[in-house]
Amino acid sequence: xxxxxxxxxxxxxxxxxxxxxxxxxxxxxxxxxxxxxxxxxxxxxxxxxxxxxxxxxxxxxxxxxxxxxxxxxxxxxxxxxxxxxxxxxxxxxxxxxxxxxxxxxxxxxxxxxxxxxxxxxxxxxxxxxxxxxxxxxxxxxxxxxxxxxxxxxxxxxxxxxxxxxxxxxxxxxxxxxxxxxxxxxxxxxxxxxxxxxxxxxxxxxxxxxxxxxxxxxxxxxxxxxxxxxxxxxxxxxxxxxxxxxxxxxxxxxxxxxxxxxxxxxxxxxxxxxxxxxxxxxxxxxxxxxxxxxxxxxxxxxxxxxxxxxxxxxxxxxxxxxxxxxxxxxxxx
Amino acid sequence: xxxxxxxxxxxxxxxxxxxxxxxxxxxxxxxxxxxxxxxxxxxxxxxxxxxxxxxxxxxxxxxxxxxxxxxxxxxxxxxxxxxxxxxxxxxxxxxxxxxxxxxxxxxxxxxxxxxxxxxxxxxxxxxxxxxxxxxxxxxxxxxxxxxxxxxxxxxxxxxxxxxxxxxxxxxxxxxxxxxxxxxxxxxxxxxxxxxxxxxxxxxxxxxxxxxxxxxxxxxxxxxxxxxxxxxxxxxxxxxxxxxxxxxxxxxxxxxxxxxxxxxxxxxxxxxxxxxxxxxxxxxxxxxxxxxxxxxxxxxxxxxxxxxxxxxxxxxxxxxxxxxxxxxxxxxxxxxxxxxxxxxxxxxxxxxxxxxxxxxxxxxxxxxxxxxxxxxxxxxxxxxxxxxxxxxxxxxxxxxxxxxxxxxxxxxxxxxxxxxxxxxxxxxxxxxxxxxxxxxxxxxxxxxxxxxxxxxxxxxxxxxxxxxxxxxxxxxxxxxxxxxxxxxxxxxxxxxxxxxxxxx
Numbered sequence: 001x002x003x004x005x006x007x008x009x010x011x012x013x014x015x016x017x018x019x020x021x022x023x024x025x026x027x028x029x030x031x032x033x034x035x036x037x038x039x040x041x042x043x044x045x046x047x048x049x050x051x052x053x054x055x056x057x058x059x060x061x062x063x064x065x066x067x068x069x070x071x072x073x074x075x076x077x078x079x080x081x082x083x084x085x086x087x088x089x090x091x092x093x094x095x096x097x098x099x100x101x102x103x104x105x106x107x108x109x110x111x112x113x114x115x116x117x118x119x120x121x122x123x124x125x126x127x128x129x130x131x132x133x134x135x136x137x138x139x140x141x142x143x144x145x146x147x148x149x150x151x152x153x154x155x156x157x158x159x160x161x162x163x164x165x166x167x168x169x170x171x172x173x174x175x176x177x178x179x180x181x182x183x184x185x186x187x188x189x190x191x192x193x194x195x196x197x198x199x200x201x202x203x204x205x206x207x208x209x210x211x212x213x214x215x216x217x218x219x220x221x222x223x224x225x226x227x228x229x230x231x232x233x234x235x236x237x238x239x240x241x242x243x244x245x246x247x248x249x250x251x252x253x254x255x256x257x258x259x260x261x262x263x264x265x266x267x268x269x270x271x272x273x274x275x276x277x278x279x280x281x282x283x284x285x286x287x288x289x290x291x292x293x294x295x296x297x298x299x300x301x302x303x304x305x306x307x308x309x310x311x312x313x314x315x316x317x318x319x320x321x322x323x324x325x326x327x328x329x330x331x332x
Numbered sequence: 333x334x335x336x337x338x339x340x341x342x343x344x345x346x347x348x349x350x351x352x353x354x355x356x357x358x359x360x361x362x363x364x365x366x367x368x369x370x371x372x373x374x375x376x377x378x379x380x381x382x383x384x385x386x387x388x389x390x391x392x393x394x395x396x397x398x399x400x401x402x403x404x405x406x407x408x409x410x411x412x413x414x415x416x417x418x419x420x421x422x423x424x425x426x427x428x429x430x431x432x433x434x435x436x437x438x439x440x441x442x443x444x445x446x447x448x449x450x451x452x453x454x455x456x457x458x459x460x461x462x463x464x465x466x467x468x469x470x471x472x473x474x475x476x477x478x479x480x481x482x483x484x485x486x487x488x489x490x491x492x493x494x495x496x497x498x499x500x501x502x503x504x505x506x507x508x509x510x511x512x513x514x515x516x517x518x519x520x521x522x523x524x525x526x527x528x529x530x531x532x533x534x535x536x537x538x539x540x541x542x543x544x545x546x547x548x549x550x551x552x553x554x555x556x557x558x559x560x561x562x563x564x565x566x567x568x569x570x571x572x573x574x575x576x577x578x579x580x581x582x583x584x585x586x587x588x589x590x591x592x593x594x595x596x597x598x599x600x601x602x603x604x605x606x607x608x609x610x611x612x613x614x615x616x617x618x619x620x621x622x623x624x625x626x627x628x629x630x631x632x633x634x635x636x637x638x639x640x641x642x643x644x645x646x647x648x649x650x651x652x653x654x655x656x657x658x659x660x661x662x663x664x665x666x667x668x669x670x671x672x673x674x675x676x677x678x679x680x681x682x683x684x685x686x687x688x689x690x691x692x693x694x695x696x697x698x699x700x701x702x703x704x705x706x707x708x709x710x711x712x713x714x715x716x717x718x719x720x721x722x723x724x725x726x727x728x729x730x731x732x733x734x735x736x737x738x739x740x741x742x743x744x745x746x747x748x749x750x751x752x753x754x755x756x757x758x759x760x761x762x763x764x765x766x767x768x769x770x771x772x773x774x775x776x777x778x779x780x781x782x783x784x785x786x787x788x789x790x791x792x793x794x795x796x797x798x799x800x801x802x803x804x805x806x807x808x809x810x811x812x813x814x815x816x817x818x819x820x821x822x823x824x825x826x827x828x829x830x831x832x833x834x835x
Contacts, residue, residue, distance in 0.1 A: 017467075203438060203442050204446060207446055210438065211437075217397065217427075218417075218447050219416065219418035219447055220446065221416070277436070277437035278437050
């Protein structure tokens with residue numbers, strides 16, 4: 001046997017490691033930088049940009065941010081959930097049906113119940129995937145029709161009637177005109193996610209998405225972690241549905257369904273790896289704001305906002321390409 | 333049987349682990365028929381067997397990763413069975429695999445948290461393994477494989493296991509790190525804890541282990557004390573009655589300079605590789621010896637068209653070539669057999685399709701593939717390599733050795749001039765190994781040129797007629813097979829120049 005001592009590993013002391021910070025959080029920084037850049041451009045285009053416009057943006061971004069965050073949890077666990085939008089629609093119409101004509105306290109009870117129901121619906125998604133071993137994309141495509149159908153049964157057509165007190169929870173600005181409630185409501189996300197991420201349960205969500213075999217060998221209960229990811233996804237989708245109720249004041253069986261794919265756009269833009277295991281919540285939230293800002297900017301410019309979809313598509317391709325370029329350059 | 337110095341004088345200590353008649357099948361494939369294993373407390377016990385003999389399955393059953401179809405496991409006299417790895421871990425049984433099980437996207441710290449590993453103990457064992465002061469915020473995705481193996485080992489040690497299973501952990505470790513692993517294993521033994529050690533390297537087994545259980549075709553066929561000289565017996569047990577005498581030791585004799593030049597490498601630079609030049613002739617097997625990460629990967633990548641060199645030339649057939657894609661290299665007659673079979677094979681496809689894959693490029697570019705011509709060439713390659721085709725519908729269900737044969741068969745059917753073998757026998761059992769080396773020599777004798785890197789230095793002499801040694805990205809030594817015994821190679825591979833004087 002060779003006894004030669006080859007110093008194989010440079011041992012580094014913990015500390016601030018700039019290169020590593022850039023590698024790990026560079027994308028998130030870049031997304032926020034892009035958002036700030038877009039905001040600056042917006043203010044240049046529309047010099048009288050004020051609290052009202054900012055409030056409008058936060059209202060538009062709130063449901064999308066929740067949709068993105070919901071999808072992020074599942075994608076981190078190595079899955080995909082095509083039923084996020086329909087789950088939001090379900091929460092939205094259930095809220096309207098139960099809150100119609102009631103006061104704030106009663107409505108808050110309803111909201112809690114709706115969140116519970118939609119969380120369970122998410123868990124059903126996960127349970128079906130784990131038990132039947134049918135691919136997640138197939139299961140959630142199927143359940144997306146089921147949740148949509150249920151939403152239509154609950155409410156056949158868009159109906160206004162969310163109590164004003166409930167709407168004001170999102171639409172007002174309790175603290176300052178520049179800190180609208182719709183921005184503060186995003187705090188629900190870290191409130192649940194930060195403790196979860198630090199716990200073994202949250203780590204195991206990352207683990208199953210990162211390398212399922214290694215996760216299994218590390219003693220992670222794969223089935224439980226995956227089901228939990230779908231349940232948490234359901235919870236956030238429920239938040240998204242309630243956000244729709246509060247920001248629009250309307251219960252609509254179809255409005256929510258659009259959020260599945262725009263949520264996926266937001267997580268791609270937000271730097272979450274669709275292969276699972278990599279990414280966080282901060283990126284997708286910023287991406288939701290970027291995607292909501294684009295149509296507004298087009299209106300300010302007097303361009304048909306329908307171009308917004310195309311620009312959104314171009315933006316995603318561009319950003320992902322730049323990201324890919326970064327990876328290539330780093331390898332050199 | 334040799335008496336062992338570190339054996340307690342008591343005839344039979346109560347076994348720590350006693351497994352009897354373990355069986356497991358996956359559909360029609362029987363992985364384990366009836367495996368018996370007794371491991372004493374304070375013993376390093378080798379588990380040996382050819383590929384497909386059932387070692388991995390046995391390890392997985394013992395650590396709860398698989399549930400047995402039949403048989404019993406007793407731990408300290410108590411019957412136990414584990415339905416998952418966490419349960420086995422609680423009972424003090426833990427396995428470290430050849431490919432590390434740290435999650436690539438969680439920091440080392442988070443990995444430890446995920447498995448509820450005590451950090452202090454982990455640190456202590458890291459110190460012992462020579463990784464003191466390691467930054468726990470590092471991300472495994474960004475770490476080198478040998479480091480990951482050591483981290484994984486330290487994580488397993490940190491739970492203070494009663495029985496540690498090492499499943500070919502040394503296969504991806506350079507020699508100096510292997511020594512550290514051995515030291516830790518010996519320490520466990522001195523604390524009356526036990527280690528099950530799996531390795532294809534007989535030298536390691538006889539250096540480290542007290543006893544060895546040999547498996548063949550899913551059955552325990554013998555328990556041996558692997559003292560010096562018992563190697564042949566172990567090999568015979570592993571190979572079984574069909575054990576044929578393979579001409580071992582007789583180094584391939586060839587007259588390389590008489591033949592034409594197949595490939596000439598001039599002043600090649602790529603990554604760590606700096607200014608490497610050599611010629612490879614038709615009719616010879618040129619060995620490449622190097623420790624982990626000395627530039628051999630870069631060299632093979634350049635030759636196979638996987639990577640473009642920064643400067644220097646690769647001359648094939650008198651012309652300097654630029655390979656933009658592996659297809660360019662294949663067209664020039666340079667084909668690669670990588671260490672990792674998974675890189676080369678379409679795992680879900682059949683043996684036949686895998687072998688015929690490069691044929692599709694050639695026989696008929698467009699239009700339908702002629703099944704008859706394809707079949708003929710594939711069958712002759714399968715026969716020549718004695719590929720076990722019982723489960724031919726999906727390559728991933730073959731054993732590692734047979735998978736590697738499929739890769740070789742592909743190029744046999746496809747045709748080539750120069751074979752680039754990058755550690756082709758990594759993790760392959762001795763029987764198959766000998767077949768592969770025999771084949772490589774035969775190919776060279778028939779006029780092909782072969783460049784062969786192997787991480788197992790003693791095997792250089794088995795197959796090669798000439799050796800070049802890489803160290804720190806430079807070609808530091810060239811010698812004939814006769815000179816290239818293990819000590820000489822080892823010294824050269826560590827960059828010690830005075831080889832000629834020392835021997």
